[in-house]
Amino acid sequence: MHPAPSIIFFTVLTGLGLGMMTWLGLGLGPDGGAYPWVASALALALTGAGGVCSVGHLGRRENARLAFSQWRSSWLSREACLMLAAMAAFGLYAALWCFAGARFWGLGLIAAGLASGTIYATAMIYAQLRTVPRWRATPTAAMFLAAGLAGGLLGAGAAAGLTGAPAPAGWTALALLAAAGIAVWWQTEAAGARRGAQGSTMETATGLGFMGRVRLLEAPHTGSNYLLREMAYQVARRRAFELRRLGAVLGYLAPLALTLLALALGSWLMVIALIAHVAGMLALRWLFFAEAEHVQALYYGRR
Amino acid sequence: MADGTEPGPDLSPHVSDEVRRTTCYMCACRCGINVHLRDGRVRYIEGNRDHPVNRGVLCAKGSAGIMQQGSPARLRTPLKRTGPRGSGEFAEIGWDEALELAVSWLGPVRQENPRGLAFFTGRDQSQSLTSWWAQQFGTPNYAAHGGFCSVNMAAAGIYTLGGAFWEFGAPDWERTRLFMIFGVAEDHDSNPIKIGIGQLKSRGGRVIAVNPVRTGYSAVADEWVGITPGTDGLLILALVHELLRTGNVDVSYLARWTNAPWLVDRNPGETFGLFVRDAGGRPMVWDRATGQPQPFDAPGLQPELKGDFPNPAGGRATPVFELMARKYIEPELAPEAVASRCGLTAGRIRRLAAELAEAAFSEPVTIDQPWTDFRGEGHEGFTGRPVSFHAMRGISAHSNGFQTCRALHLLQLLLGAVETPGGFRFKPPYPKPVEAHPRPHRGVAVKGPLNGPHLGFPRAPADLAVDAGGAPTRIDKAFSWENPLSVHGLMHMVISNACAGDPYPVDVLFMYMANMAWNSSMNTAGVMEMLTAKDETGAYRIPKIIYSDAYSSEMVAYADLILPDTTYLERHDCISLLDRPICEPDAAADAIRWPVVEPDRDVRGFQSVLIDLGARLRLPGFVNDDGSARYRDYADYMVNHQRRPGVGPLAGFRGDGTAAGRGAPNPDQLRRYIENGGFWVEPVPEEARFMKPFNAAYQDWAVGMGFYDAPQPFVFQLYVEPVRRFQLAAEGHGDVQPPDHLRERIKAAFDPLPVWWQPFEEAMVDAGEFPLHAITQRPAAMYHSWGTQNAWLRQIHGRNPLYVHGSVMAAHGLKEGDWAWVTSHHGRIKVPVARMDALNPQTVWTWNAIGKREGAWALDPMAPETQKGFLLNHLIHELLPPKGDGLRWSNSDPVTGQAAWYDLRVRIEKAAPGAEISEPRLGRQKSPVGQGPKAVAYGEGW
Amino acid sequence: MTALPEATHRKLGLVIDLDICVGCHACAVNCKEWNTGGYGAPLADIDAYGAEPEGTWLNRIHTFEVTPDTGPAQIVHFPKSCLHCEDAPCVTVCPTGASYKRAVDGIVLVNEDACMGCGLCAWACPYGARELDPLAGVMKKCTLCIDRIYNENLPEEDRVPACVRACPAGARHFGDIGDPDSEVSQLVSERGGYDLMPEQGTRPVNKYLPPRPRDRHERAPARLAALADPEAKGFLGWLDAALGALGRPG
């Protein structure tokens, strides 16, 4: 699938922001000092920034508001609604936290629920698509949630680093470890989830299997078109391998190492860890799209 | 939907303000179209359901007419060349200046040396006007493009059946059960063939396609015969061999309706092989009833088909049938003997013969409709053979095409499947015997018209266009000994001959609707050089070139004066019975085009311009006695011109509006056509619908319609005497003699009975060096070069790969998308390759005319058509490789001069990795119309 | 909203006969011609005369080569447009409600006034039947010519999809596939019409009629035996008999 920067930034940044909201809502972090302000601001900023990006690839922005209408059936609509609700709930929660210094655990729980629910909804937009086995036949939701929550913890820690507050470095390291594990699990599943993974082949696509083996002789057009650009994107093996290595290092290994160091050298290292993590996740998310194969490309002879 | 909040789209939107019905010209099929207009623009074009040709359907090209009408490549105003030829640098001039310039070039030529004008037309559909204009001008140098198109098919058809496949006849789609199609990708009857095949298959009929490539019609065929190019003649004669050997032929049909029983003179000498005739010149048959020779058209005959009979003129005579049978029964034509050459097995050929026999003879089709033949004998009904054939350039575009097409017609006749129900049926005014066609005329009289029509059907060497010394008198050398039956002329030789001044130089080359500087020429790069070649004085060898095109084609850049035409929706046109009509087997029909939209540019319909030029040049017929113009414009000519009294360009609504065929000019005629949907149809009477050449009722109807002035009954010619007359000359008889270097070839080629010979190029080049056949196909969604300017069609065919069989790809280490060099005896091109296995393994092919020159057609010079697209034409030469004696024969059929496009032999090798750009590169032309817009969103605001 | 109707009153759709489709592209071009001036925004073409021309089409013709275990390779031309699926994933994923399936006739449409051009429906469609218009930024798809089939401004006989009316080979049939007695349903049952990618669970309404067997000869023609016989006695031995039979014409 076409790796549109807007969607890549959207999923990574909101994942992170919503992850932070989840933890902060659950009561993580010190109450006094600058921490509440910085942490809350960072969570809302990341989520908001992601939200802005998401509008980037729309053909008709003026109709975006309608995206809140179809929550009954559409995961994308649910995501929009949940995200708005999460930001509202967390906003209120954060305001009371910052100004009144009080944390209403009930409200916090709701915010946390909505935030993690949003991450799940985002994941389901992809996980629901039968047309893309790499997303459907793999633990995509788990992978998104794990990434978001680990990232969120890292974000919370970074906020602590910035405000000189103590950070839950140990927990963060564990979370990163878990998230990395799930990412590896997803990757091993994905490796096998090619275009044909759920039984769609050129033969089923054309129904001509009963005659023999099918290959494309002529496409309907000699140039490109939307279908090819959007749903028949191809990445070179080598490029993918290198990016994946980079993603793993920046996204998980480096942050892991840095958080462990933070235990000794201080939580300011978490800020660097967060930056590395974001860079790594962007690379891995790019691959998440770029390597995903769509069954409609079977009609263009892509087996 | 579920909760009832479903939006309600407008289910009855306004479609159009007005529908104007005219004739499509996105190709030569000439379907009827309904042009929907909205706010003065074309909203939608659909097929006209009432129209005899397309009955409502519309092809891809026709549907893309909107984009043609809006094409940025449309020429806008007359152009005068300012830069060197080929550069595309022009000054825009007005019509007065343009016409005065043309007259200043043409006037003197007509006064001093009429043959100094060569006037040749391409996709011309107004040949009855253009040829008449040339005739009145007085030049012998006129022809349309048939010579490089499919003249083999036309000539073989006329000499054998009195009409050709092409669009002049059609299978009896409703009744045929087995349809065999040879070498057709699209043909002119584009929609009718698709309609027919669809219907035939839907009612369980069987289609067999003989074609090296399995696409289009061959793809839907129930059986595909992937023949090796150039060998159809062998296959057909092997089928004939089998049918004759086993007696699976329609004896009574042959005896009555063909010249099978005609007695052939066997006395050695100048009459050997000619028909035995009575005092009245009527061919004779041997009648077993009377035991006497009788004229073939006598009633109640029981003619002998074999045997040796006394020739009333002395000596012996033998019926055609026996000569034919003896020739084809020879073991050299047995399936075993020809199979491997055709790329087939003997068993396959035998089973094909069996299938034909079975389909033809197991269940005849009968129609209970009494009729009377020309002998005066009555018949209760029509009995037919539900086997039909169609063929086109796959068999005709070879140097053995004339005889191969003849062989196919002979096969049809053996099966009794011509003009009978279920078989192949002619469309009026065909069939017409050779006798009903003119002879070629060449008589030049300075300041006067030519002594008759340029093109015709030679009966004997005396009809050739050669001088006393046997030298050609036409610039294209048509009707010369090199190709005596070049009945459509040889447009593809004009530029090279004119450049070489052989047989003589010309002053003005005047062309219309032919992209001769590109896809319609062989050796394209060479032709471009000839068009720009200069003599020692630095003057162009072809001094003046006038060209009429509607769009910014490659040829435009090579002309000195451009007369910009309108689009097909902006002008009057006439699809005339005098020309290439749109009739159907059951009806005579003709049609018009009329301006359904007004031109938004300073352009004029070419026919009107030609008529204007005719008047300015004071050509007889184009001016009144007082010297004033005879016709206001083409519309006026269409209505008021009379070729023979009562017979004009349009056959419908004549006289008071009720007369069909013959009748006084009717000033109201065009309005009547428009009201009627742009066409006119006159059904053939029931009794006259089959057996047309022999059917008295048809003959009378045809005379009434003005097809000819007296009944012209005739029988089909298995054995063609005119062809024999040329052979006799080559054998040394008669006073018009061929040059010695051509004798042997004429002896061999002019066999009065169909024969096969190895295609010339194949025979001359080393098969090891050039192991592959290379051919092209028409894409259904493109029309030659002119579809490329179409924003929609070019998305479908924006570049063309060379299709190569998987085994050949493997042998040369080629992968899909690789680039390869393809080499012929003449040239070398670099092209992208693609794999195709549904292909004769010895054959490579590509879509025709997709490659374009940079700067043409208002495209970005970097368009895929120019960078990756290519023409096979660069590999094909108009001449064959030099022979031992240094002479170079033309790469064409020795009988008709038909360009042998598909004789091409090549080799292929993988190109070293590098620039993925097709070669050769032929420079860039400046676009006189600029370049098209970035984006198109047609229908904005509706 | 984008819930699918439980059931539609009719199931209008196309039945495409792969046995006679000659791959001429007429349906695709005529579709573009009708629709660019019809329902919703025009079907745009970008770089129309340039180096990388491409545009929005609602119907496209693929050409496949099929190689059987025995016998020569075959070519099948394959037109493809929206199949108006009963379980249309493109509809349920739509966040704005722009995509919907009509309860009356089952036609799947995009309400361009509501579409935000996110492209998710195109991702959800297994068949590549939706294209986002590069200029209008809205999703485009086959409308089953909804602005023709009910259009009172068109003559009765023309109230069929443009592609069906144009198809020269008669390879496209339009009708109610939900009605077992309809012509299209009859065709489907007679010819074994099938679904594309059944495993995707979309339950397409459009059906494809398979190519009839090619290059096969169930039974040898009777006369093959005759032909195989050693040649009849003497030169054209059969002819005398034939000529004898040829009595007086009649």
Ligand SMILES: Nc1nc2c(c(=O)[nH]1)N[C@H]1C(S)=C(S)[C@@H](COP(=O)(O)OP(=O)(O)OC[C@H]3O[C@@H](n4cnc5c(=O)[nH]c(N)nc54)[C@H](O)[C@@H]3O)O[C@H]1N2
């Ligand atoms: N390799 C290869 N070459 C071939 C063939 C092949 O099969 N293979 N086929 C050959 C055959 S059969 C033919 S007929 C030729 C065809 O080749 P051409 O006769 O050259 O046909 P087109 O390419 O259509 O060019 C016709 C010209 O007419 C112009 N034109 C179009 N409409 C109008 C109009 O309304 N008015 C005027 N005045 N001009 C117009 C077009 O712009 C174009 O320049 O190609 C031949 N060349």
Ligand SMILES: Nc1nc2c(c(=O)[nH]1)N[C@H]1C(S)=C(S)[C@@H](COP(=O)(O)OP(=O)(O)OC[C@H]3O[C@@H](n4cnc5c(=O)[nH]c(N)nc54)[C@H](O)[C@@H]3O)O[C@H]1N2
């Ligand atoms: N869409 C469209 N229609 C057109 C045209 C167009 O450009 N586009 N051009 C028009 C013109 S000018 C003409 S002349 C007609 C030509 O109509 P066609 O004759 O149908 O045109 P070609 O593409 O030359 O088709 C030649 C066919 O013969 C096959 N073939 C080649 N060599 C051999 C052989 O040796 N034996 C056999 N059996 N087959 C062989 C090729 O594979 C090809 O399928 O089409 C007309 N109609």
Ligand code: SF4
């Ligand atoms: S076949 Fe197509 S292009 Fe040719 S006349 Fe008919 S509709 Fe027009």
Ligand code: SF4
């Ligand atoms: S118009 Fe008919 S024959 Fe042509 S491609 Fe479409 S379905 Fe096939």
Ligand code: SF4
């Ligand atoms: S074909 Fe694609 S677009 Fe059409 S209904 Fe089915 S899923 Fe939706």
Ligand code: SF4
């Ligand atoms: S592109 Fe339009 S129709 Fe498709 S899902 Fe997005 S909003 Fe809905």
Ligand code: SF4
């Ligand atoms: S039904 Fe209409 S919109 Fe759909 S493919 Fe046919 S012509 Fe196009």
Ligand SMILES: [Mo]
């Ligand atoms: Mo032609």
